[in-house]
Amino acid sequence: MMLDNSLALRRPFRDRSFGVVRKLARVNWLFVLCVCLLAGVGYTALYSAAGGSPQPYAQSQIIRFFGMLVMMLGIAMVDIRFIAKLSWPAYGVGILLLVVVMLAGHTGLGAKRWIDLGPIEIQPSELMKLFLAMALASYFQRATPEQTGSLLYVAPMALAVLIPVGLILKEPNLGTAVITGTIGAMVMLGAGVRWWWFAIIVAIIAVSAPVLYHHLHDYQKARIDTFLNPGADPLGAGYNIIQSKIALGSGGFFGQGYLHGTQNQLNFLPEKQTDFVFTIIAEEFGYLGSLAVLGLLFSIVALALYTAVTCSHAYGRLVALGIGTNFFLYCFVNLSMVMGLIPVGGVPIPLISYGGSALTAVMLGFGVLQSIHVHRDVTFASPDDL
C-alpha cells in the first residue's frame, strides 16, 4: 500500500496502469444497461405520444441518445484526475454561460434558458449542476473534519452555490434553482459539513418563504398558487395537474394497453412528450409499468451511490454523490409534479422525456460518473498537482 502511494506521488499523470480495453471492462455495465433500458422506455413512450409513430419524437430522441451514449463512454475513458483539474474552469464557464443567457434573455422574448450550439442545444443551468458538484468536490476533497466544521472554510463554497442558484432563479427557472441548491447542499453534506447547519438554513428558508414569494415572477407565483389550490385556475397549470392525475388514475393496475391511453392519444396534456411523458407509461401500462420504470430510475440512483461508496478518492465520491443526487432530484421533482404533489416546474424526467438539453446534461454527468467508476482506485497526488 505504501508502495502504490509512493509510485503515484512520483508520476501522478503518467500513471497509465491500464489501457482502454481494461478501462472499458471496468465500466459499470449494469449501470449502462439500466440507462439503455430507460432510453428504451423513452422511445416506447414517445412513439405512443406521437399517436403510434416514430415521428416526430421517438426517432430523433433515440438517435440523440446513442450519440450521447458514445459521448458518455468516451468521457468514462478520460482519467478522473484530468477531469478533476477542470472542475473550477468548468464552474467558471458555467457561470459565464448563465450570465450570457441572462443578458440574451433581456434582448430576447421573455424567459430565455437556452443556448444554441449548433446541433446540441444546451441549457446552461443543466450543465451548472454538474460543474457545481465538481467544483465543490474539488474544494472539499482534502478537507479535514476541523475545516468542514469551520464556517470560515465553508462560507466561500456556500457563495459558490448561491451564485449559480441566484442566476438560475433569475432566468427564471425555479425548479432547476432548487435542484442546484440541493445538489450543492448534498455534496457539502457528503464532504462532512455539519448537518445541523443545513437544518438551520432550511429553517431560515421556511421563515423567509413569504418574502421570497413576493419576489417571484407572476407565473411562478401562479404555479405555487395552483399547487396550493388546483381548483382556482382550472385552465392554467392546475388543469395540467388534473389531467395528469386523470391519466395516471385511468391507467389502473394493468394499464389501458399500449397506444390506447385516451388521455394520451386525445392530447389532453400539453407537453406530454416532455414533462408529462411518465403519464403515458402510467396510463398505457398501468401501475405495473410505473413500478418497472420507478425500479429502473432507482437502480440508477442506487448504482451512482454504489460508485460513490466504492470510490477510493474523495473527489470521485463527492462528484458521484452529486450526480446521483441530481438524477434523483430530476425523478423526484418530475414524478411529484406529475402526481400533483409539488408545483409544476418544467423539470423533465431524464432519459425518457423528449428534448436534448436534459439528456445531454444527464449523459455528460453519467460520463463523469463512469469515469469515476473506471478510475475508482486511482490515487490523487499532492494538492500541488491539482
Add this chain to the structure above:
Amino acid sequence: MRRAAKDRSAFSRRALLIGAGQGAVFAGIAGKLYNLQVTQHGKYALLAEQNSISERLVAPERGLITDRFGTILAGNQQHWRALFMQALAPEPQAVLENFYKLVPLSDDEKARITQDLQDRPGYIPVLLKDWLDWPDMAAIEVNTPNLPGIVVEAGASRIYPLGPTAAHVVGYVGRPNQNEAKTDPVLSLPGMRVGRTGAEDAQDGPLRGAPGFVQTETNVHGEVVREVAHDNGTPGQTVTLGLDAGLQNLAVQGLAGNAGAVVMLDATNGEILAMASTPAFDPALFDRGVPSATWAGWMADAKHPLQNKATSGLFAPGSTFKPTVALAAMKAGLLSADTILTCPGSFTLGNHVFWCDNHVAHGSINVTQALTVSCDVFFYQVALMAGIDKIADMAATLGLGTDLGADLPHVSPGLVPTLEWARSKNIHWAQGNTVVQGIGQGYTQLTPLALATMMARIATGTAVGPHITRRVGGVLQTGAAPTDWPALNVDDRDLATIRQAMFDVVNTPRGTAYASRLQLPNAQMAGKTGTAQVHNNSAAEKQKNFNDMTMAWEQRPNALFIGFAPYDNPRYAIAVVVEHGNFGAQAAAPIAQAMMTYAIQHDPSGRDTPLTQPLQSTTPALPVNNT
C-alpha cells in the same frame, strides 16, 4: 492514510443515509402512485371518459318552400353563430362572463341562456348569439383560450325572398318556446325553428327533418382536437306550394296598400294559386326576433297586418252571396231561370222598408237579370221563399260556413246562420233577418278563402277543397288531380244559369263589372260584385246612399268581387275583398281582371314548369314551325 479511511467510512455512512432517504422517497412515490392508479382508478377512469369524446346534436337544415315553379318562397341563409358546450368548460359561469365582455348581450338574452343551460342536457349546445358580425367573430377567435366550450359554427337562418308579399300564406318560423323544447329535445337545438303560421306551420313536420350529430374529441382547454364522426342529419323536405309567385305579386300589387285579401284557386282542383292579405309584415323578422317597437306597431295597426284576412278575416259577403241564395231556391224548386219577380225599388215587410241599391226600381226581372244588375229586392223575395235553412244548406254545399279542410292553420269556417244556430245563441229569428240574408248581410260572415271555394265549385260543378301544398319532397299530394274531387251536389242546369248570369255581370254593358271584362281575344271572365255594409246606418244615412266616400274609412262598406275564367272552360276562381273599398266593381273587380288575364296567359293550372311564352298574348304569336 488512516485519515483517508476514516473519511471514507464517514462518507459511506452519510451516503448510505442519503441513499436510504432517496429509497424512501421512491417508495413513497410508488405508494402514492398505487393510491392514484389502483385505489382511485375508478374515479379517474370515469373522469377520463368524460374528458375525451363529446357528442352534440346538429340542427338539420329546414326544408325549402317553393311555389309551383320552384321559385323559393322560404329558404335558408348561412350565418355564423356562437354556441356553448357547457360540458367542455370547466367553469361555465366564468366562460360566459368572458363572452359577455366580448359580445354584449341584453339582460333578457342572458336570462334565457342561464335558463337554457339549466334545462338542457350536455350534448345539446346552448345558443349564445345568432348573426355574429365580423367584429364579434374576430373577438371570439382571438380570445379562444379564455372561452373553452364556445364554438362558432355556421347556422342557417330563414329567409323569405318575397318578403311581405307571401308572408301570410308561406308563414314564418320562430324559436321554439320552453314547453316545446321540453316535449321534443330536438327542438332545443340552436337553429331549430318551429313553423308558426301558413305553410311553415302546416308542413312543419316534413320541413323540419331529422337532426345529425358531431362527435368531437376535446383537449385539456376544451378546444376541439378533431371530429370523430359527423352526420348532417336529414334535411327537411322541400314543400312545393300550388302558389304562383307571379299571381301572388299581382294580387299584392292590386291591393295597392289597401287592407284586403285576394284568393285565387285552380278551380279544377282547389289549389291555391295566390293568397294575399294586406297589409303584411316581413316574416324574416320572426326568425331573428321581432323588435318590440315593430311589434307594438303591428298591434296598434287598425288594419291588422298579422292577420291572414284570406283565411280568418270575416266579411259580410254582400251581393256575392246572391248566387248561393239563388241556387238554394232553385234546388228547392222555388225558382227557375224563367221565374219573374218585380222590383219596385223597395220591399216592405211588416212596417219595415228594405231598399234596393240606390233606390232604383228594376221592374220585372228574372234571376239572370237580377244578378247582372245586382237587384236587392229580387233576392229579398228569393230569400224569403227559400228560407234561412235551405240557404244555409246550399251555402255549406258550396263551401260556405263550413270547415273546408284546408291544409293551412287558422282557417275560420265563417258563419252562415241557421234557425238552430239562432236558437243556440238565443237570437229571435225574424223574417227580416232572412230578408237581409238574401243580399249577404246580417249575421253571415265569410272568409275570402271560402268565397273563392264557392266560386270554384259553382264554376266547375266539382266539390273542390282549397289547399296550398302541391308536392312534399317532390311527391304530388292527393287533391292535385281534378278527379280527386267529387261532383257537386247541385243540378248542372242551375249552375249553368248562375254562370250565365255571372257572365252577363262582367260582359254586358248593364253588368256591374263590365269595366273589368277581360281584354283577351277568346277568354271571358264571369263574376259577381259585392258592396257589403259594415256599419249600422242611421235613419238619416239610409235616406242617402250608404256607400258614401264622405264616411270615415272604417265605416265605408267593403268592396268584394268573386269570379271565374275562362267562362267556357273554367280553370281559375277568385275572390277579392278590399276592406272599406266602397264599390266592389271599382275596388275589387279590377284586381280580378288583372289576375285573370295573367292566369289565362300563363296558364299555371296543373303545370309544374312555367310556359316559356304566354298564351293568347295581346299581340298574336307567329305560328311556330315545328320541324
